[in-house]
């Protein structure tokens with residue numbers, strides 16, 4: 001079974017995806033980490049966010065087994081990820097490894113922005129996780145403060161809105177709900193309730 005979880009920043013995709021993967025004993029890939037790794041490397045090496053060939057080279061050289069989520073979850077890396085994710089050559093360079101992960105024997109859970117639409121349109125279960133920008137900003141703000149970052153609630157909300165806009169309006173694989181995805185709005189749901197709702201959705205799609 002392939003489970004595709006998509007949605008905007010800090011909607012709780014990863015929380016749900018990890019829980020479903022644990023529940024069903026499936027491997028999980030947080031595809032945002034791939035774009036974050038390319039974005040971070042571009043920042044470190046001073047590569048411009050519109051230099052398609054150089055960014056694609058970084059993407060093609062990624063060692064997925066060596067991705068350390070900790071530095072990749074920093075606030076500025078999220079912004080850099082969204083910039084490089086708008087470059088079609090980068091998306092193409094990361095396509096095969098995501099498709100290979102999705103189609104491995106036994107199934108998989110992937111979360112991102114284009115899993116149900118581009119990476120695994122054949123997924124049996126597609127969940128589009130949403131929450132208001134304000135709820136998502138509150139969650140991301142708490143997360144970044146806990147990491148020791150100095151950010152204000154307003155700056156995080158501005159960043160979320162900017163990222164939503166860029167991710168939804170880019171020409172290549174924009175963030176959008178697949179026609180056959182079930183929407184899960186968890187604005188007023190906690191993590192456990194969101195996971196419970198996601199399990200109901202899986203059950204409704206697989207019974």
Ligand SMILES: Nc1ncnc2c1ncn2[C@@H]1O[C@H](COP(=O)(O)OP(=O)(O)OP(=O)(O)O)[C@@H](O)[C@H]1O
Pocket residue numbers: 007008009010011012013014015016032139140143186189190191192194
């Ligand atoms: N339903 C929820 N209610 C409140 N907080 C939540 C909920 N789901 C997740 N969180 C918290 O919000 C933050 C973001 O969650 P998570 O990383 O799962 O989101 P995401 O959509 O995967 O984010 P990303 O933009 O990195 O892809 C985390 O600190 C997480 O613990």
Ligand SMILES: Nc1ccn([C@@H]2O[C@H](COP(=O)(O)O)[C@@H](O)[C@H]2O)c(=O)n1
Pocket residue numbers: 009010031032033035036078081082083085086111112113114115163167
């Ligand atoms: N399938 C995906 C996953 C991510 N992105 C881009 O990466 C940015 C960071 O992702 P997070 O899930 O870690 O927040 C995100 O803003 C997207 O621009 C993507 O394009 N496709």
